[in-house]
Amino acid sequence: xSSSKKWKKKIxxxxxxxxxxxVGRALxxxxxxxxxxxxxxxxxxxxxxxxLADIREGMARGDLRVVETxxxxxxxxxxxxxxxxxxxxxFQLQTVAGKGDMQAAEKALxxxxxxxxxxxxxxxxxxxxxxxS
Numbered sequence: 001x002s003s004s005k006k007w008k009k010k011i012x013x014x015x016x017x018x019x020x021x022x023v024g025r026a027l028x029x030x031x032x033x034x035x036x037x038x039x040x041x042x043x044x045x046x047x048x049x050x051x052l053a054d055i056r057e058g059m060a061r062g063d064l065r066v067v068e069t070x071x072x073x074x075x076x077x078x079x080x081x082x083x084x085x086x087x088x089x090x091f092q093l094q095t096v097a098g099k100g101d102m103q104a105a106e107k108a109l110x111x112x113x114x115x116x117x118x119x120x121x122x123x124x125x126x127x128x129x130x131x132x133s
Contacts, residue, residue: 019084020083020084020085020086020115020118020122021082021083021119021122021123022082022083022084023082026040026080026081026082029082040080040081041123044077044123045123045124047073047077048074048116048120051070051073051077052074052112052113052116054066055067055070055071055074055093055109055112056109059102059105059106059109064098064100064102064105067093067097067105067109068093068097068098071090071091071093071094071097071108072094074086074112074116075091075094077090078090078119081119083115083119085115085119086112086115086116086119089108089111089112089115092108092111092112093105093108093109093112095108096108
């Protein structure tokens with residue numbers, strides 16, 4: 001199967017999960033440059049563990065300013081790969097942390113962690129290099 005056909009299949013498969021990861025929109029946002037999108041996906045996947053660890057650390061210290069800042073970064077990471085649900089969860093966490101609501105921040109963090117876990121699965125399928133036939 002050609003590289004182009006493999007990408008088409010990935011896009012078709014991912015379209016049914018566009019609220020998790022809109023690969024068509026992500027690809028469009030990088031001018032249909034598949035190699036560049038693969039790089040962006042790799043950088044985003046690598047950033048998530050640190051972002052979540054920093055958020056958890058801020059939560060453990062009760063430092064909602066740190067949580068808010070890192071939630072904003074998580075929101076940007078989600079936006080870079082057209083991950084709507086992760087973006088919305090990060091936005092919610094940023095909002096409640098900004099209001100100083102620790103209890104709501106704990107719930108929002110749990111939601112974000114779940115969305116990132118799902119997102120990482122989808123991003124891993126895109127990051128896997130396709131071999132030319």
